[in-house]
Amino acid sequence: MKKSLLLYSVIIAILLLAAFDKVEKDADKPTFIPPSEQRTGDPAKGYQYLITGDFIKSGIPYDFFIFANGKGKNLLNRDGKNANVDQGYNVVTNSDSMDIVIPTCLQCHSEVMEGKLYVGLGNSFADFTNIGQNAKRASMLNMWKTTAPKKYNAVKDLLQSISIINPQIETEVIGVNPADRLAALLVAHRYPQTLRWSDSALLDVPETVIPTDVPAWWLLKKKNAMFYSGLGRGDFSKFLMMSNLLTVSDSSEAHEVDSHFSDVLAYIRSLQPPPYPYPVDKELAEKGKLVFNNTCLGCHGSYGDDGKYPNLLIPGSIVKTDSLLFKANQQGTQFIDWFNKSWFAQGAYPARIAPSDGYVAPPLDGVWITAPYLHNGSVPTIAAVLNSKLRPQYWSRDITNAKYDYSHLGWVYETHDRPDGKKVYNTTLPGYGNYGHYFGDKLSDDERLAVIEYLKTL
Ligand code: HEC
Numbered sequence: 001m002k003k004s005l006l007l008y009s010v011i012i013a014i015l016l017l018a019a020f021d022k023v024e025k026d027a028d029k030p031t032f033i034p035p036s037e038q039r040t041g042d043p044a045k046g047y048q049y050l051i052t053g054d055f056i057k058s059g060i061p062y063d064f065f066i067f068a069n070g071k072g073k074n075l076l077n078r079d080g081k082n083a084n085v086d087q088g089y090n091v092v093t094n095s096d097s098m099d100i101v102i103p104t105c106l107q108c109h110s111e112v113m114e115g116k117l118y119v120g121l122g123n124s125f126a127d128f129t130n131i132g133q134n135a136k137r138a139s140m141l142n143m144w145k146t147t148a149p150k151k152y153n154a155v156k157d158l159l160q161s162i163s164i165i166n167p168q169i170e171t172e173v174i175g176v177n178p179a180d181r182l183a184a185l186l187v188a189h190r191y192p193q194t195l196r197w198s199d200s201a202l203l204d205v206p207e208t209v210i211p212t213d214v215p216a217w218w219l220l221k222k223k224n225a226m227f228y229s230g231l232g233r234g235d236f237s238k239f240l241m242m243s244n245l246l247t248v249s250d251s252s253e254a255h256e257v258d259s260h261f262s263d264v265l266a267y268i269r270s271l272q273p274p275p276y277p278y279p280v281d282k283e284l285a286e287k288g289k290l291v292f293n294n295t296c297l298g299c300h301g302s303y304g305d306d307g308k309y310p311n312l313l314i315p316g317s318i319v320k321t322d323s324l325l326f327k328a329n330q331q332g333t334q335f336i337d338w339f340n341k342s343w344f345a346q347g348a349y350p351a352r353i354a355p356s357d358g359y360v361a362p363p364l365d366g367v368w369i370t371a372p373y374l375h376n377g378s379v380p381t382i383a384a385v386l387n388s389k390l391r392p393q394y395w396s397r398d399i400t401n402a403k404y405d406y407s408h409l410g411w412v413y414e415t416h417d418r419p420d421g422k423k424v425y426n427t428t429l430p431g432y433g434n435y436g437h438y439f440g441d442k443l444s445d446d447e448r449l450a451v452i453e454y455l456k457t458l
């Protein structure tokens with residue numbers, strides 16, 4: 001009896017030890033992100049809704065917008081009043097039959113590069129460094145409250161949220177995006193079930209504005225989780241419409257808007273990356289493919305007709321890039337709790353948030369055009385992603401006339417020896433770090449050149 005008890009406890013102790021060992025090891029291993037079911041939709045309808053739809057219902061009266069800003073460029077080739085505003089705005093008719101101008105996804109999810117508009121390419125030129133000032137200027141429109149009630153009615157929900165949010169999402173440099181904090185603020189000022197607005201924040205909003213790059217839309221079709229840290233799980237369409245929280249009046253409006261977003265998702269998933277526009281050295285690319293398949297494929301997948309994408313979340317301890325973003329998503333559970341009990345997590349197509357301890361190894365389709373690189377856009381070229389010694393501490397582009405470097409794949413940049421205003425990317429700031437992802441360092445210069453040639457073909 002005693003003997004077998006002893007034996008049992010020894011076995012149990014061994015099992016426990018083995019289990020602990022496993023937990024410890026798992027924490028330091030890439031983990032597979034399982035797929036979740038997605039709604040299907042009509043891509044053509046989704047595109048029309050994106051570039052003409054009223055997913056935001058409050059905006060600036062059209063006549064006033066044109067008076068104040070002049071006419072924009074018609075890069076989307078739209079008709080009617082939409083032809084007179086830039087690609088980042090839609091002109092829609094509100095419930096008072098007034099034409100209003102609303103900001104859209106394409107403010108952040110389209111970029112004009114060397115004169116050409118790419119829908120779905122993250123906008124690395126958006127300037128959020130002074131956006132609090134814009135809100136101050138817009139607040140002058142409050143005067144319409146007495147002088148022009150219909151106009152006031154059109155803009156009041158937008159004014160209400162941007163007056164509180166904009167001053168809190170300013171970034172340190174031009175080109176990085178504050179969407180992470182924007183989402184936290186939008187959520188903090190809304191009740192989770194009704195989605196009604198609250199002037200005071202209902203949650204503690206994290207203090208720092210964490211900078212991110214904007215991922216290309218054409219990658220989403222391969223991904224099992226949304227966002228750099230893979231926190232977006234379940235129904236993707238729900239996440240897509242989160243910017244509706246800017247002005248949504250309540251959950252019945254959200255429900256109506258949501259009914260269009262399966263089409264928007266279908267559109268986003270139909271997008272293809274733009275092909276590299278210059279000749280590729282096929283022989284060199286073939287050599288690069290071999291090196292890539294040995295060194296990079298395990299995380300980033302294989303390409304071509306029988307390509308496979310592994311959908312792996314790589315822990316911070318392995319990828320070693322700036323951890324502020326994924327750590328912020330773990331800090332405190334308020335934001336996660338809000339989301340997971342909110343309107344977004346309910347109904348027939350629930351979404352949910354799962355915090356992680358690292359970043360998704362992204363698919364590299366069309367990566368030649370998506371500079372700057374890493375989740376915070378801290379590295380200007382792929383050549384520097386693959387050789388950490390080349391990464392500049394302080395760097396800038398000519399923002400108004402930026403040139404692309406088709407051999408190193410990325411922006412033509414200038415290095416500086418110290419921080420210098422909002423046009424110079426400063427990698428020493430918290431969240432702006434350019435360290436980590438040292439996987440290319442062990443390759444020879446020739447191997448790196450070959451890998452770059454191969455990446456042009458993806
Ligand atoms: C203020 C800028 C901004 C606006 C407006 C915006 N987004 Fe985003 N979006 C981002 C940023 C930044 C990310 C990456 C955030 C992260 O992963 O932490 C992102 C992520 C995404 C992703 C996930 C991509 C991936 O591969 O994980 C999709 C899809 C997306 N946005 C669609 C939309 C749609 C649709 C709209 C409009 C209804 C929209 N976004 C509005 C900035 C914006």
Ligand code: HEC
Pocket residue numbers: 228292295296297298299300314318319321322359360361362364367370372373374375376382385386437439440451
């Ligand atoms: C252990 C997994 C792993 C390996 C091996 C790996 N990567 Fe990555 N890679 C990642 C992760 C994770 C990221 C995202 C890091 C971040 O944004 O902070 C990334 C990001 C990148 C990016 C930037 C993408 C963008 O749009 O910003 C490029 C380019 C890249 N990897 C290329 C390579 C190449 C080429 C190799 C092989 C030499 C390689 N990687 C090896 C995990 C890996």
